[in-house]
Amino acid sequence: MDEFLLCQEVMFDRKNGILEDANDFLLCDEVWDMSPVIEHTRQHHKPKEMNTLVHHITKEDCERSFANCLRKEMKYMLGSGYVNLLECNPFVATCRFKAIQWLIHSHRRFNFCVGTVLNAVNYVDRFIYINKCHGWNYLMMELLSVASLSIAIKFGETSPPSLNEIQEGLEYSFEVKLIQRMELRILESLGWELNSITPHSYVELIVWELNSYFKNHLVLDELSSRLNDLLLASSLDYKFLKYRPCVIVMSGLRCVLEDFLQLTYQDCLSHISNFIPPDQTENLQTCCKMMQETLVRCCKSEANGNPSSPDTVLIKEQVAIFEEQIDLSLIDGSNLQKKKNLVKRKREEDDGCFIKHKKYVD
Template structure:
């Protein structure tokens, strides 16, 4: 007898449905408004070179209007702070996302979107039943969905799982997790992230040449990648974090009148948002001064090597064997009502054995 999910479809039918939907952008971008939004959020255009300042300002306002609807649920930061295991697992997941971008040659937009999906889904399932294998499964699904939404050619599920995971999942399991993720997010994938603002903000700076424009873009992007590891920044809007990162970068570059540049850039902000920019900038600046800048971890991920002050590794390294998680072991129905039972492991080995008999 075939088991049916909350949609009334069998598991096989749900998997087929999500695969067909993931290959059809028209399902997501059915309205002109959504098409315009998605065009802004995949990979930012070089607005400075396009020369259309008015279009850049319109895109910025569009992002500001929509960013709150793509943020994690209220109380998410407190939830992470009260759950050390989940906080650590999220940190590992974000590091894996960043490293996967380089390994799979993905766009920056893809990794920022994947991280956004991860945080939004975690915030919708606030309980203490998470296990690390569940975080890894969710991370793989986030990369897969973001890649299919943004990349011209998305990597296969096997390629996504190639390195740096403790667990290995079957394709059907990942596809079911993708469908669960899409249902939870309401199929709203054209998210506004901190990366959505990078070139929009830098394009507002006057008197900078193309070389400095590119350098600022690179530095701000790297700082924003590192900022994803700092959970205290989750309480701020993406625009606030993006402006704060640009402010830190301008300070580092010794750009004259950086304060006046920031004041000009934040003219669409209300006073509450401007106050948040000052607070967020202070946090970012202190992190770097106190040598706990998340970028120290990020450099390892981007360069693929350890900092020079780490002891060198032995010539022979024992690779940790990965644990296989079979599809029949994973029950994703726990996410249907956005509640995970406190007991929660969700691996039902007895059920799996019975089916094999």
């Protein structure tokens, strides 16, 4: 392969805690690694995600990063068109639910970063929307799920499990070569645009802003953990996809602050809400109602000892699927050019949206 990986993203220096624009592009001068992940013994229980690094950035860094996320998020969201597609195709909607449930299960089993899982969810949704998946069966959806997660962990995890390990909990066990071919098909369909802006993209920035209101880092870490759990739970409901990621995370924050702190939080919430485009106020209200319902369901499930995304899955013998058994040419390649045109149009819309809201954010 001669392709080079080009990802639009805000660069974050985890050593020095600095965010940089880097001219809005990250260019990795390397070919896509299609080799299987090396087998090794993985530590499944690492410390949960902390949000201490973000405290070292400046206020200007935070505001600039927030503005960049707002400018780019429209490129990675699907909106009402995708919601309508799922409403008209209950089978695909059900397969999507099971796929994301498995992704969340994998997050809990391997302690993947929440960002890794939500990126994989975004890849799954975008691929379904681009290719429509007419005539697919559940086997193909599982293949899409494991390939999407494999791509996501290459970017988000420093100690990833093998492709064979991550397939636990699936009905089928796919040959490594088949997964790699599906990875390439996903990458081509998504135009190699992998650094998705998801609701989780805002979490560290929000925590940094909240630091001036809640000095206790333990409180901030617990708040962040609860917010991430709620974002994962909301990803199961495709109806949230009609809202922008910034609206989803702000709705989740409002619910968590009210449920967790049970104190007056309007001052800090109003401050952070200033980052959200003013034309999203009405959407924020309706999304908050949906998020509150999601939180109630999560609380009931936990109280009954039946979490919405179980940590354990009944183990049964998997059906082995080999490369020659799947014809990936059934995926409509003609949609690739449509995707390129869509990306170009969204970039133009993003630029216009950024100019419109830049003065407000600043």
